[in-house]
Amino acid sequence: MQPPASAPGASPWRMSVAPMMDWTDRHCRYLHRLLTRHTLLYTEMVNVGGILFGGTERHLRYNAEEHPVALQLGGNEPSKLAQAARLGEQWGYDEINLNCGCPSDRVQRGAFGASLMKSPTLVADCVKAMVDVVEVPVTVKHRIGLDKDESYAFVRDFIGTVQDAGCKVFIVHARNAWLQGLSPKENRDIPPLRYEVAHRLKQDFPHLTIAINGGICTDEVVQAQLQHVDGVMVGREAYHNPWWLARWDSLYFGAPERQLNVEAVEDAMVDYMEREAAQYGTPWYAIARHMLGLRHGLSGARRWRQVWSDHRLKDLPAREVAAQARAAGTARA
Structure with a gap:
C-alpha cells in the first residue's frame, strides 16, 4: 500500500x-x-x-x-x-x-x-x-x-x-x-x-x-x-x-480541500442504491441505514432521518424516498 x-x-x-x-x-x-x-x-x-x-x-x-x-x-x-x-x-x-x-x-x-x-x-x-x-x-x-x-x-x-x-x-x-x-x-x-x-x-x-x-x-x-x-x-x-x-x-493528508455538500453526497448514495438494486437486488433501506448520521447537527436532521427510517416506505423507489426526506428536512418546524 x-x-x-x-x-x-x-x-x-x-x-x-x-x-x-x-x-x-x-x-x-x-x-x-x-x-x-x-x-x-x-x-x-x-x-x-x-x-x-x-x-x-x-x-x-x-x-x-x-x-x-x-x-x-x-x-x-x-x-x-x-x-x-x-x-x-x-x-x-x-x-x-x-x-x-x-x-x-x-x-x-x-x-x-x-x-x-x-x-x-x-x-x-x-x-x-x-x-x-x-x-x-x-x-x-x-x-x-x-x-x-x-x-x-x-x-x-x-x-x-x-x-x-x-x-x-x-x-x-x-x-x-x-x-x-x-x-x-x-x-x-x-x-x-x-x-x-x-x-x-x-x-x-x-x-x-x-x-x-x-x-x-x-x-x-x-x-x-x-x-x-x-x-x-x-x-x-x-x-x-x-x-x-x-x-x-x-x-x-495534505490534500486540497474539496467543496462537498450534503445534498450531493445524498444524491450519490441514491444513485448507488439504484445500481445496487439493479445489479444485486439490494433493497435501498439496507444502504440508507448507514447514512442516517449524514445530517448530524443540521437543521431538520431528525425529520430527514425519520423519513429514511420509515418502514412504511420500503416499497417505494429510493429516489422518491429521498425526495420526501429532503422535503421533510427543509420544512418549517
Whole structure:
C-alpha cells in the first residue's frame, strides 16, 4: 500500500475507520469514500470459515471505489488464515488485518479475537502463515490487556513476539478486553482508556507503525494523539457523524480541500442504491441505514432521518424516498 500522492511520506494508517460488526459493510464504506479519498477503510471482521466454506464472493465483494480498503479476518488456524489472506489479496484488498481485540462470547467460543492475546506465539504463527503467502501488509488490531490485568509487560511482550513473525503495523485499542462479565458494548466503554500505553509502545518499538483506537471523537483528540503515534483509527463517531470525514483529507493528508455538500453526497448514495438494486437486488433501506448520521447537527436532521427510517416506505423507489426526506428536512418546524 502506498501513501496518497498528496501526502508524500504520510503513513497509510494516519487516519482509518475501524472495523465495526454490522456497520462497516461495503455500503457504509461506499458512503465514507464519498467523503474522504485517503482514509483507510476496514471491513467488518470476516470469519475465515465464512470465506472458505460459506461463499467467498458474498464475504469478499466490495466496491472498487473503496480503495484503500483492508480486510479484517477472524480466526486462529494459521493454514486457514493463510488461505483466506491469499483470497483477500486476489480480490484486491490493500491489507489483511487479524482481529485480536473482539471480546464477544461468540468469538471467545471460537478462541479467536481478544482471546488470541493469551497466545502470542499462536498469533505469531498466524501472522507468519499470512505473510508468507501475500505481498500486501499483514497487520494486527488488539487490546492493551485482558480482564483487569493492566501490566504493560503483557502487551509489550505480545507485540515483541508478533513483530518477529513479520507484522510491522499494530492498531492498538487502548482499553483492556474483559472476557468475563461485560458485553461487547460494555467493553467499548467500561474498561478505562489508557492512551499512554500506546504512546509507550511507540517509544519502545519506534521502527513499527503504531496506530491508536478507542474513544476518539474530535479533531483535537486526533491531533493530540498524532503527536505520539503514527495513526488514529476512529470507530463509532465516524459512523454516527460521517460528515466529520469530509475534513480529514485536507487536515491529515495534505490534500486540497474539496467543496462537498450534503445534498450531493445524498444524491450519490441514491444513485448507488439504484445500481445496487439493479445489479444485486439490494433493497435501498439496507444502504440508507448507514447514512442516517449524514445530517448530524443540521437543521431538520431528525425529520430527514425519520423519513429514511420509515418502514412504511420500503416499497417505494429510493429516489422518491429521498425526495420526501429532503422535503421533510427543509420544512418549517
